Amino acid sequence: MRKIDLENFRIATRGTSREINRQIALNLIRTHQPISRADLARMMKVRRGVVTVLVNELLEERKVFEGTTGEAPRGRKPTFLYIESRNRSVVAVDIRVSRTWLQVADLLGRPLAPTETMATEREPKRMVQALAKRIMRLIEEHPEAGACEGIGVAIPGMVDSRTNRIIHAPTLGWRDVEIDQALARATGLPVQIENSGKACALAQMWMARGEEAQGDLAFVSVSDGIGVGIMIRGEIVRGRHNIAGEFGHVPLSIDGPRCSCGATGCWEAYISNLATLSRYFGRDLREGGPISAEMQAFTIEDLIARARGGDGRAIAALQATARYLGLGLASIVNAIDPSRLYIGGEIVAAWDLIESTVREAMAERALTPHNMMTEIRVVALSEYPRLRGAVALVAAPQFAAPAVA
Amino acid sequence: MRKIDLENFRIATRGTSREINRQIALNLIRTHQPISRADLARMMKVRRGVVTVLVNELLEERKVFEGTTGEAPRGRKPTFLYIESRNRSVVAVDIRVSRTWLQVADLLGRPLAPTETMATEREPKRMVQALAKRIMRLIEEHPEAGACEGIGVAIPGMVDSRTNRIIHAPTLGWRDVEIDQALARATGLPVQIENSGKACALAQMWMARGEEAQGDLAFVSVSDGIGVGIMIRGEIVRGRHNIAGEFGHVPLSIDGPRCSCGATGCWEAYISNLATLSRYFGRDLREGGPISAEMQAFTIEDLIARARGGDGRAIAALQATARYLGLGLASIVNAIDPSRLYIGGEIVAAWDLIESTVREAMAERALTPHNMMTEIRVVALSEYPRLRGAVALVAAPQFAAPAVA
């Protein structure tokens, strides 16, 4: 039951019904392709006549195309409909401190070329220039991908959803930076920019099929920082300043270790990669002492390898992180009660080692038996969730529900 | 940007546009009454002809009525439209351990009779009988209120939103209890039942005017327990099992005092009335020792009175609670980024004493300057937020946006 926003509503006009039904049809084709007009009509519970009209419009707009004719046990054979994803591509960009990843994908998120990387320039203007150059080259090198419909950029920081400015990206050291318009000018393409946690959550919702596409979800990315994106009723939870979802800075213990945000005892201070490595090297989490050269050169992947090799201290460090991960997940579960949690980040490579600890910790604090059992899905690094998120930034709006009432 | 729920969508039919526009008109009348057809047309940016048709339907359904003619500097005088709230009433019920409150109100939440109370029976079946009897008497005693359209019940516990069963109400000691159907049978009226935090949030959103009706909000009720309700995009955040919003059991410190939920260090364990009183009486929060007879007879109102009288220990206890209240609010602000926070409960009687402490603590952990400044509104006990919430349970659905796509 939704209240109508009386400061910002949209009257239904003559075209509204058509718009709604066309978008439903488009989405059913997206999730069920290949599909015939007759099947569409059955799913939508309308007459085939209506579907014919809707599909004709979608064909004319080149949003779908007619493919092969299918098989039927009797009667006329159906002509299959598909989303027009040929000749329509998206460039996805994932900017992080360590490196920047790029990918060309189609509108449904399927990669059209191997993932590439480039160095991340710390100076925003130089970064935009380098990025634009790289994107143009990428597009030229892949003419088979077809016309690029836009660039999606995932950023480890807060983005103003109205102006698209980067308000603050702590790890990059960017504050109040505008890159979307500069990038759009340099490439001549529309640019969508969003916080990476929110982008990941968006992709999980839009690219899921069947059961997984249902219900609310939270995406938790465990990396240098903790990125969280929340989808409720098919929408990103943004809040007033588009900074909702910062569960990384909800405390586990208000007098816990110091966090990069200035507060103490944030979840992030317990489970970031730095926190896990610090535990292994015996660095004082609470005071945040100097980082040794040895630790500097050591990655979370190295630590996981040592844990698999039987290194007791590595195992202990991982298990401690796992426990705190589970305790924090319980906070999300109690606050949002999502249907599913997605976990990404380097640490999922050790999921088989930590899963039981995570679940136990979560069960400790989850309020109800149902809550304790909340499904957890691991998103492997090889799935490039942030790049998929960046694709979704461009692709999802084309399939979104029309705003009405 | 919303994703269409493909398992549960609604096609637009011939009547859909009309349904949408009629509901927009109804809501504009609700928030702007008295209002003329011509003004409605201007607000909706449609021709007056369309409004005439919509309003005629609303008149026929007895949802609005034509009142006096207004004044105009020139030209034909407008006939004002009003929501039909005469002859349509709601019975609101707020069940709590200590007592049960009742009120008769009109559809817009305006009280039609003084609030009444009755004892709360601990046995559900007996409670339903007593409640039904009391409600029938209340309706008989107030024939001027008009036909009762339903009973709204606010409960300090978790309610299954599908079946309307009370899953667990810890303070009442109820577990898996069904009272809505029994109450409906006994009274012959439709019954809506909901968690009191969610009901309060619903009322704040639906009964607000102007600026206050905009944006997302969270309602925090500080009492025996901590009830939280969250409204995002005009909808209650329910989650999968209708238990979302339990920020009361998000920790401030995982090794903090024991909480009634079984976990330790929950926000509730720091700021519930019991926690504040325990601080005053020097009772060990961490171990949760026995409650002295003196403390048993002492209420939070008594403590506030002593603080106002200059009792240093009372002031300290209140300030400690205020600080923890602010720290927990920061969690909500970081997680949801609402436009406004509403605070209810007995402690708001001391708001002038604790406000600065609350805001300082909130600022300590809020992530951005904007976040720190999140508006806080105090809801006095005399406004009976839970009763208003119970009214909203019955009234709001009549004004809700039609579910489409």
Place this chain on the structure above:
DNA sequence: CCTATATTGTCCCGGATAAAGACAAAAGGC
């Protein structure tokens, strides 16, 4: 009192849409 002007509310017609059903097209079985 009459006229011009302004405002409100109603009515009618045209174009767009969904609903229902008829019809053509296509394929297999007897």
Place this chain on the structure above:
DNA sequence: GCCTTTTGTCTTTATCCGGGACAATATAGG
């Protein structure tokens, strides 16, 4: 060759928004 089944298109009808005309009502000014 005819019947049945299935797909997809086309036509008709009722509903609804969009636009404009028009009546009703009130004020200002001569």
